[in-house]
Amino acid sequence: xxxxxxxxxxxxxxxxxxxxxxxxxxxxxxxxxxxxxxxxxxxxxxxxxxxxxxxxxxxxxxxxxxxxxxxxxxxxxxxxxxxxxxxxxxxxxxxxxxxxxxxxxxxxxxxxxxxxxxxxxxxxxxxxxxxxxxxxxxxxxxxxxxxxxxxxxxxxxxxxxxxxxxxxxxxxxxxxxxxxxxxxxxxxxxxxxxxxxxxxxxxxxxxxxxxxxxxxxxxxxxxxxxxxxxxxxxxxxxxxxxxxxxxxxxxxxxxxxxxxxxxxxxxxxxxxxxxxxxxxxxxxxxxxxxxxxxxxxxxxxxxxxxxxxxxxxxxxxxxxxxxxxxxxxxxxxxxxxxxxxxxxxxxxxxxxxxxxxxxxxxxxxxxxxxxxxxxxxxxxxxxxxxxxxxxxxxxxxxxxxxxxxxxxxxxx
Numbered sequence: 081x082x083x084x085x086x087x088x089x090x091x092x093x094x095x096x097x098x099x100x101x102x103x104x105x106x107x108x109x110x111x112x113x114x115x116x117x118x119x120x121x122x123x124x125x126x127x128x129x130x131x132x133x134x135x136x137x138x139x140x141x142x143x144x145x146x147x148x149x150x151x152x153x154x155x156x157x158x159x160x161x162x163x164x165x166x167x168x169x170x171x172x173x174x175x176x177x178x179x180x181x182x183x184x185x186x187x188x189x190x191x192x193x194x195x196x197x198x199x200x201x202x203x204x205x206x207x208x209x210x211x212x213x214x215x216x217x218x219x220x221x222x223x224x225x226x227x228x229x230x231x232x233x234x235x236x237x238x239x240x241x242x243x244x245x246x247x248x249x250x251x252x253x254x255x256x257x258x259x260x261x262x263x264x265x266x267x268x269x270x271x272x273x274x275x276x277x278x279x280x281x282x283x284x285x286x287x288x289x290x291x292x293x294x295x296x297x298x299x300x301x302x303x304x305x306x307x308x309x310x311x312x313x314x315x316x317x318x319x320x321x322x323x324x325x326x327x328x329x330x331x332x333x334x335x336x337x338x339x340x341x342x343x344x345x346x347x348x349x350x351x352x353x354x355x356x357x358x359x360x361x362x363x364x365x366x367x368x369x370x371x372x373x374x375x376x377x378x379x380x381x382x383x384x385x386x387x388x389x390x391x392x393x394x395x396x397x398x399x400x401x402x403x404x405x406x407x408x409x410x411x412x413x414x415x416x417x418x419x420x421x422x423x424x425x426x427x428x429x430x431x432x433x434x435x436x437x438x439x440x441x442x443x444x445x446x447x448x449x450x451x452x453x454x455x456x457x458x459x460x461x462x463x464x465x466x467x468x469x470x471x472x473x474x475x476x477x478x479x480x481x482x483x484x485x486x487x488x489x490x491x492x
């Protein structure tokens with residue numbers, strides 16, 4: 081059997097025939113298109129007529145053969161597209177603008193969604209920047225263009241993707257539990273782009289509810305572009321207000337204890353962070369002992385802990401809206417009488433956003449699922465040791481947490 085015949089059967093390149101092969105440090109495979117018709121790489125334009133007799137020598141990295149780098153080589157014809165001008169024809173085995181075949185990119189992107197940066201780069205012999213560009217191309221091809229047309233209940237949240245206040249705004253669909261859109265930034269203008277540029281015409285009018293944190297930016301954008309939508313302030317972030325306030329009180333007490341002659345007291349407060357912040361049912365034996373010691377000593381820190389736990393209890397059960405409203409009203413009164421400045425502020429904040437909190441409980445909308453997605457996103461970013469640009473970070477997020485199905489080349 082001739083080598084070219086064997087490679088035709090092994091590589092199975094769509095609408096392409098192997099015409100020659102050279103084996104050295106790498107396997108170089110020369111191919112030619114089976115069809116006379118040429119296609120524009122940027123649109124659906126097709127033609128049989130060449131622009132001229134010039135050719136463009138092009139090379140694509142393919143899946144390794146016997147652990148040797150395999151490259152495909154093709155002398156591409158040139159055509160004139162009415163919209164994009166004179167350019168080289170597209171090829172059926174590679175995405176436009178890529179120096180890699182679809183099979184190779186699909187393998188690398190699948191590995192990137194499962195493994196850490198160092199493993200992917202070493203195994204595939206490509207740089208991490210190159211992997212990021214591959215992710216962007218795969219997402220651009222596989223995302224459903226009608227993805228945003230049927231949104232009804234959505235969740236909005238921001239997440240830090242890099243140090244020095246680099247944030248992404250992510251929008252998730254409550255019905256599917258998938259992230260459907262993202263953009264750099266966390267201001268109202270960022271979410272404005274979702275409503276004005278990303279959603280289809282009249283898409284904003286179909287949205288019925290939006291869950292979010294208690295910050296003003298997202299609420300401002302929703303009121304401007306989807307005034308009919310019910311704004312739901314997520315109970316997760318409501319409880320987080322109390323959790324942050326409790327940790328602030330703990331640090332304050334710890335700073336005061338550091339001035340005492342007995343340094344062991346300060347160590348107790350410093351090591352009590354997780355004993356105070358974690359749910360009681362999740363405490364270890366050591367943390368339970370620490371919490372019991374703090375309760376025996378009493379003081380503002382214990383009162384702050386009781387306030388946090390009582391607020392968590394409001395949302396922990398399956399309570400109706402009226403009961404939750406009554407319990408929140410009593411909690412706010414307690415918080416504003418507690419003489420702990422951090423919780424007095426939390427009480428005022430909750431009272432100000434009470435309608436949105438009740439709406440979240442009534443509609444059963446919470447960003448808990450979105451926060452779970454955020455935990456996945458943090459794992460992705462940590463596993464990749466950070467991304468060089470927001471576009472590549474968003475592409476990886478959409479691959480892992482979005483509605484994109486990844487398959488290995490031999491599954492297709």
